[in-house]
Every structure is written in structure tokens, then in C-alpha cells.
Amino acid sequence: MISLEAKKWIIHQLYGLIIISLLSIFLALSSNSLRKEPVPWIDKPHILKAGDSFPYVPLPTTKMSGDLTYLGLPQNKEMVTIEDIQADLLVLEVLNAFCFPCQTQALSLSKVYKMIEKNPELKGKIKILGVALGNTKEVVEGFMKDYELGFPVIPDPTARGEKIIGPGIHTPFSLFIKRDAQGKLRFVAATHNGAIDDPQTVFRGLVAILKLKPGIANTENLFEKVK
Amino acid sequence: METGKHLTITNKGTQKPPGWMVWLWRILRIILGTIFIYASAEKIINPDQFAYAISNYKLLPGELINFFALFLPWMEAVVGIFLIFGLFEWVSLTIFNVLMIVFMAAITISLARGLNISCGCFTSDPNAEKMTWLTLLRDSSILILSLAVYPLLFRLRRPPFLKKQ
Numbered sequence: 520m521i522s523l524e525a526k527k528w529i530i531h532q533l534y535g536l537i538i539i540s541l542l543s544i545f546l547a548l549s550s551n552s553l554r555k556e557p558v559p560w561i562d563k564p565h566i567l568k569a570g571d572s573f574p575y576v577p578l579p580t581t582k583m584s585g586d587l588t589y590l591g592l593p594q595n596k597e598m599v600t601i602e603d604i605q606a607d608l609l610v611l612e613v614l615n616a617f618c619f620p621c622q623t624q625a626l627s628l629s630k631v632y633k634m635i636e637k638n639p640e641l642k643g644k645i646k647i648l649g650v651a652l653g654n655t656k657e658v659v660e661g662f663m664k665d666y667e668l669g670f671p672v673i674p675d676p677t678a679r680g681e682k683i684i685g686p687g688i689h690t691p692f693s694l695f696i697k698r699d700a701q702g703k704l705r706f707v708a709a710t711h712n713g714a715i716d717d718p719q720t721v722f723r724g725l726v727a728i729l730k731l732k733p734g735i736a737n738t739e740n741l742f743e744k745v746k
Numbered sequence: 747m748e749t750g751k752h753l754t755i756t757n758k759g760t761q762k763p764p765g766w767m768v769w770l771w772r773i774l775r776i777i778l779g780t781i782f783i784y785a786s787a788e789k790i791i792n793p794d795q796f797a798y799a800i801s802n803y804k805l806l807p808g809e810l811i812n813f814f815a816l817f818l819p820w821m822e823a824v825v826g827i828f829l830i831f832g833l834f835e836w837v838s839l840t841i842f843n844v845l846m847i848v849f850m851a852a853i854t855i856s857l858a859r860g861l862n863i864s865c866g867c868f869t870s871d872p873n874a875e876k877m878t879w880l881t882l883l884r885d886s887s888i889l890i891l892s893l894a895v896y897p898l899l900f901r902l903r904r905p906p907f908l909k910k911q
Binding site (some may be wrong): 525531536538539540559572597 | 797798810812813815816819821825833834837846863
């Protein structure tokens with residue numbers, strides 16, 4: 520049997536627990552509403568958009584296909600993040616080897632890659648990295664050979680990238696990542712959904728994004744064909 | 747000797763705890779409370795940065811990250827204030843220990859997974875120094891201290907049903 524004294528003691532402790540929890544929630548609510556930009560209490564997952572910060576995702580270098588020295592990644596490090604990539608503008612291209620628009624996009628990107636590498640002003644500043652959702656390493660290597668892709672591609676057989684970039688994205692999806700105010704390569708300056716068949720258009724768009732001031736996102740369509 | 751005097755009193759069955767014990771408890775709870783208030787300050791100012799630090803752990807579903815980023819720092823602050831002023835000592839100390847254990851579990855899981863992230867323990871800045879096993883050592887020393895005060899609490903604030911008949 521629990522004595523009356525013990526009951527009183529337990530109720531007293533429960534009161535304490537309730538008071539501490541309610542006080543914390545009340546203070547959090549009021550302090551958040553006093554902020555200039557209140558933080559939303561529930562943040563639903565959404566597809567990354569211009570102005571977002573690219574989340575911190577460790578990437579295993581051993582599983583990447585292609586020339587990793589191109590990205591300027593630190594040597595003998597097994598886990599890297601996109602912040603480790605040496606570039607002012609990173610084009611993160613989400614694709615799938617079997618989707619037709621992605622193949623169109625791969626063709627134009629392979630030409631854009633060559634254009635950047637030939638341009639002494641842009642070489643080293645703009646870099647491209649592919650992510651192949653749902654493709655194994657073998658498929659990715661065949662795809663890279665067929666489309667003469669000079670940039671590395673990360674095979675993502677379990678489509679983990681979809682959870683990170685946004686549930687339900689349609690490939691090809693391009694993220695244009697620049698440096699944020701702290702100089703870290705993770706600021707999503709622009710995004711683009713769909714294939715662009717003209718390499719010149721892609722190239723012009725990339726130069727326009729590179730010229731944007733740091734911390735400024737572009738929400739307009741930069742990839743319209745010039746007639 | 748003073749301690750001897752007190753001991754003789756307790757031996758007579760007056761239940762009065764020795765003065766050094768009361769003071770030790772006061773000092774320890776103020777130390778523990780200050781640790782939590784110090785840790786919460788920056789996170790309260792920058793909950794958005796702290797949310798980013800939490801998301802780096804990859805343990806919580808996306809919907810819950812902001813809730814914890816707003817709630818946890820204030821919980822720490824309230825528990826810290828309650829400990830300093832000696833309010834609801836049993837509950838405050840137990841929440842303190844539970845939070846410490848949860849934080850340490852999160853750090854251990856992240857270190858074991860090889861995540862190279864900052865801890866978000868005393869600063870909300872996700873770009874701060876990356877955590878190492880030393881972070882865990884620091885946290886475990888705080889936990890040992892906060893667990894070691896339970897005997898003091900049992901002596902000073904003994905729950906009534908545990909009293910000797």
C-alpha cells in the first residue's frame with residue numbers, strides 16, 4: 520500500500536514536471552513570437568529551393584565514379600561533404616540513367632563541361648557533380664562512358680538523395696550551389712527542373728548565376744533560349 | 747570539531763543533516779544549474795542555427811527538428827534556474843540527468859556513424875569545432891557529477907515513504 524505521504528510526494532513531483540514543461544513551452548512560444556523571423560514549429564519536408572541551405576550530408580568518396588581530383592576533394596578522407604568541394608559554383612545534377620530527359624541533359628552537360636574546362640576564367644570556378652538516383656555503380660559507369668561525362672557522378676542505388684533534396688522530385692533536377700555568407704559551399708542560389716538541350720543556354724545561365732552576389736538567390740528562369 | 751558535533755546530534759535521532767552536506771548540495775546544484783543556463787543561452791538566441799545543428803545529427807524526423815530546437819534550450823534554462831533556486835529538486839535533477847543521457851546517446855551514435863559534425867552543446871553554431879570522443883568525455887564528467895549528487899539528495903530530501911519507521 521502507498522501511504523498518504525508517499526502519494527503527496529509523488530503528486531508534488533508530478534506538479535514539478537508539469538510546471539517545468541509548461542514553463543519551457545510558454546517561454547519558447549513567447550520568445551519565438553518576439554523574434555523578427557519566427558521559426559516555424561513544424562517544418563514540413565520540401566524540395567530544396569533557391570535561398571535554402573544545402574543540408575549536411577556525408578558522402579563516401581570510395582563509392583563515387585569518375586575523376587575526384589577534379590572536385591579538389593581532400594586526399595585520404597573517406598567521408599566528405601559538398602562543402603569540401605573546391606568551387607565557387609557547384610552544379611549538382613540529379614538524374615537517372617534510364618530517363619530520357621536526363622539523357623538529353625547529360626548530352627548538353629557533357630558539352631558544357633568541356634566549354635568550362637576550355638575557358639581559363641571559369642576553369643576551377645564552376646564544377647559539376649552528378650547524382651544518379653536509383654542507379655548502381657556499373658550502370659553509372661556505362662552511362663558516363665556513353666555520354667562522355669567528364670565530371671564525377673555519385674551512384675545512389677537506394678535513392679537516398681531523394682530524401683535529402685526533396686521527396687517526389689522529378690529528374691533531371693539541377694541545384695546551383697554557391698558560397699554562403701560564411702564562405703561555405705552550401706547556399707542554393709538557383710534550381711532548375713527539366714532538361715535543357717542547348718549547351719549555350721546552360722553556359723549563359725551558369726555565368727549569370729556565378730555573377731550573382733553572395734547570399735542572393737535567383738528564382739527567375741535563367742535558362743530560356745535566346746532567339 | 748564541528749562535524750563531530752553535528753554527527754552526535756544526528757546519532758541522537760534528530761534527523762538534522764550536517765551543515766557541510768547542506769552547503770555541498772547548494773554549491774553542486776548551483777554549479778549544475780549554471781552549466782545548463784550557460785549552455786542554453788546561445789541556443790535560445792539562435793534557434794534557427796540550433797535547428798541546423800540538430801538536423802546534422804540525422805536522428806529526428808524533419809518535422810520535429812524545429813520543435814526541439816525551440817523547446818530544448820528553454821527546458822535547459824528552466825531546469826538550470828530551478829536547480830539554482832532549489833525548486834522541485836528531485837524533478838529538476840532527474841530531468842537534468844535524462845537530458846544529459848539523451849545528449850550523450852546522440853553524440854555516441856553520431857561518432858559511431860562517423861559523422862563529422864559539431865556538437866551544438868554549448869554553442870548553436872553548426873560550423874563550430876567538430877565533436878570528438880573528448881566531447882563525450884566532457885559530457886560524461888558532467889553526468890558523473892550530476893549522478894553523484896543523488897546520495898546527497900536522498901539524505902537531505904528523503905522521500906517520505908523511504909523514511910525509517
